[in-house]
Amino acid sequence: MLFSDDENTIEIAPDAYLLKGFLLGQSDGLIQSLTDILSLTPLRNMETPGGYRMSVAMSNCGDWGWVTDKKGYRYVKSDPVTNKPWQPMPTIFRDLAQQAAERAGFLNFEPDACLINRYAIGTKLSLHQDKDEVDFSQPIVSFSLGLPAVFDFGGATREAAKIGLTLEHGDVLVWGGKSRLNYHGIRAIKAGEHPRLGPYRFNLTFRRSQ
Numbered sequence: 741m742l743f744s745d746d747e748n749t750i751e752i753a754p755d756a757y758l759l760k761g762f763l764l765g766q767s768d769g770l771i772q773s774l775t776d777i778l779s780l781t782p783l784r785n786m787e788t789p790g791g792y793r794m795s796v797a798m799s800n801c802g803d804w805g806w807v808t809d810k811k812g813y814r815y816v817k818s819d820p821v822t823n824k825p826w827q828p829m830p831t832i833f834r835d836l837a838q839q840a841a842e843r844a845g846f847l848n849f850e851p852d853a854c855l856i857n858r859y860a861i862g863t864k865l866s867l868h869q870d871k872d873e874v875d876f877s878q879p880i881v882s883f884s885l886g887l888p889a890v891f892d893f894g895g896a897t898r899e900a901a902k903i904g905l906t907l908e909h910g911d912v913l914v915w916g917g918k919s920r921l922n923y924h925g926i927r928a929i930k931a932g933e934h935p936r937l938g939p940y941r942f943n944l945t946f947r948r949s950q
Contacts, residue, residue: 749843752893752903755879755917757844763883764910766836770885771936773830774856774944777801781819781827783858789813795863802829804853804949806872813872815853815949829854836912837881837946844914846879851946859889859929859941867898867925870947878948879916885909885944886937887929894923909934 750758763770783797786808800806804815805826818825833854841849857865870880884907891913894902900923907913915922929941 752905752913753915753919753922755845756893756915756919756922757913758905758907759840759843759912759914761908761910762840762843762912763836763885766832767885767910767936769832770836770883770944773832774885774942777827777830777856783856784821795860796865797858797860799856800854801827801833801856802851802853806853806855806947806949815872833944833946836883840881840912840914841879844879844916846914846916849879849881849946849948851881851948853947853949855943855945855947857943857945859887859926859943861887861929861931861939864928865926867892867894867902867923869921869923870945871921873947873949875948875950876920877916879914879920881946882913883942883944883946884911884913885942886934887932887939887941889929889941890927892925892927893919896922898923 748760752758781799783799785797786794788808789812806815837851838849888906888908891905891907892902894900933939
């Protein structure tokens with residue numbers, strides 16, 4: 741059952757919210773759907789346009805998928821390695837993403853892309869903006885599963901002050917509006933073992949790409 745208590749909805753910046761424990765009670769369905777997707781569209785470490793191999797392993801589901809390679813950062817309808825369409829976004833993914841967006845005040849969120857990131861111990865993601873989408877009026881919805889992580893949420897510039905939030909299994913972040921293009925990143929994952937997902941953190945990020 742989802743939390744409905746307002747005290748579990750924490751404003752971290754204008755139009756940006758941490759929904760503590762929002763996914764608790766949904767783990768079985770989420771993890772089973774995630775396992776099914778990754779059995780057909782395995783994770784891999786993509787390469788940036790500059791030739792850097794990302795430490796975070798990635799996959800996608802939905803109508804569109806985000807990729808990076810020598811051609812640049814972009815959304816594509818098919819996996820450029822296999823030339824096959826991405827797996828459909830599971831209903832449980834879409835429903836929970838829409839419910840989280842609504843809780844944060846963003847109505848009628850229709851995600852067409854779900855980025856799947858797997859963080860091993862020691863991996864991190866440097867500060868960046870999510871700006872490859874066409875419509876910035878739609879929010880970003882981010883699920884945390886597995887090991888905890890420290891999420892840095894900054895401002896409109898890379899140099900702006902930032903806050904560090906501990907994200908635990910079942911937490912959701914939603915940001916849009918005034919904070920839609922804020923810089924953010926993940927600090928190196930500390931050693932640990934999650935009872936369901938082992939020595940990993942999984943992040944599911946929902947976006948309206950087109």
